[in-house]
Amino acid sequence: MSKTILITGASRGIGRAAANLCGERGWSVGVNYVGDREAAEQTAKDVRKAGGKAIIVQGDAAVETDVIAMFNETEKQLGQLDGIVVNAGIVAPSLQLADMSAERLQRMFDVNVLGAYLCAREGARRLPIDRGGKGGSIVLVSSVASRIGSPFEYIDYAGSKAAVDTLALGLSKELGAQKVRVNAVRPGLVNTDIHASGGQPGRAQRLGVNTPFGRPGEATEIAEAIVWLLSDASSYTSGALLDVSGGR
Numbered sequence: 150m151s152k153t154i155l156i157t158g159a160s161r162g163i164g165r166a167a168a169n170l171c172g173e174r175g176w177s178v179g180v181n182y183v184g185d186r187e188a189a190e191q192t193a194k195d196v197r198k199a200g201g202k203a204i205i206v207q208g209d210a211a212v213e214t215d216v217i218a219m220f221n222e223t224e225k226q227l228g229q230l231d232g233i234v235v236n237a238g239i240v241a242p243s244l245q246l247a248d249m250s251a252e253r254l255q256r257m258f259d260v261n262v263l264g265a266y267l268c269a270r271e272g273a274r275r276l277p278i279d280r281g282g283k284g285g286s287i288v289l290v291s292s293v294a295s296r297i298g299s300p301f302e303y304i305d306y307a308g309s310k311a312a313v314d315t316l317a318l319g320l321s322k323e324l325g326a327q328k329v330r331v332n333a334v335r336p337g338l339v340n341t342d343i344h345a346s347g348g349q350p351g352r353a354q355r356l357g358v359n360t361p362f363g364r365p366g367e368a369t370e371i372a373e374a375i376v377w378l379l380s381d382a383s384s385y386t387s388g389a390l391l392d393v394s395g396g397r
């Protein structure tokens with residue numbers, strides 16, 4: 150059955166890979182991006198080539214009005230949503246907590262926590278059957294960092310992802326009777342540009358050798374789990390925190 154999905158931060162990395170897999174299933178995808186329109190257009194092109202429909206929707210996931218607008222635009226152009234992937238996220242340069250500025254902490258929690266809660270809230274307002282929705286699936290992209298704590302490096306990021314895990318646990322219970330499933334995927338080290346954006350290019354390859362699989366994951370391997378959670382194949386799965394981490 151065809152589905153309509155909104156994916157935040159879908160211009161590259163895990164979000165783009167998830168969009169492509171949705172396209173392969175013939176689904177319709179709202180491709181959210183914040184800055185790089187050209188990259189988002191490429192994602193949309195790939196989705197169409199794979200057999201799906203796509204539109205691009207600009208917006209900062211940490212800004213309430215942008216979030217509401219991206220949901221409205223996706224539903225206007227593609228129809229009522231069946232699922233959302235709350236994927237947009239950031240890291241920041243490696244530091245210990247003692248050296249982190251309040252501005253850094255604020256931005257980390259604005260994007261990774263406030264942004265996730267705002268996007269999930271829109272899902273909670275639109276998907277439940279008693280609100281006129283069709284039911285559906287909310288997939289939150291967390292991280293194994295939430296249970297590691299990421300000391301000496303990303304203690305702020307780890308805490309932000311712990312909040313995302315907790316959101317999945319609580320919201321799955323709020324929405325269960327409304328035919329909305331809520332789950333979190335927790336990637337381990339994945340080979341994407343997020344590491345370079347945090348000032349550590351090559352981090353996934355460097356640290357990936359120490360994982361049980363001896364390598365970092367690829368965005369497509371995370372996308373498979375996301376799309377399974379969006380699909381009807383996971384119809385009895387909700388409130389799960391699914392590690393996709395090569396055993397890390």
Ligand code: NAD
Nearest residue numbers: 158161162163183209210236237238292336338339341343
């Ligand atoms: P990425 O940097 O390639 O992609 C992140 C995307 O989010 C980018 O397209 C970026 O533009 C977008 N984004 C950032 N801030 C945004 C905002 N305010 N509004 C809208 N979009 C915004 O990284 P990725 O590895 O594909 O990360 C995707 C998700 O996976 C993130 O939530 C990240 O924390 C999580 N994750 C990644 C890894 C990894 O090793 N790559 C591990 C665990 C979890």
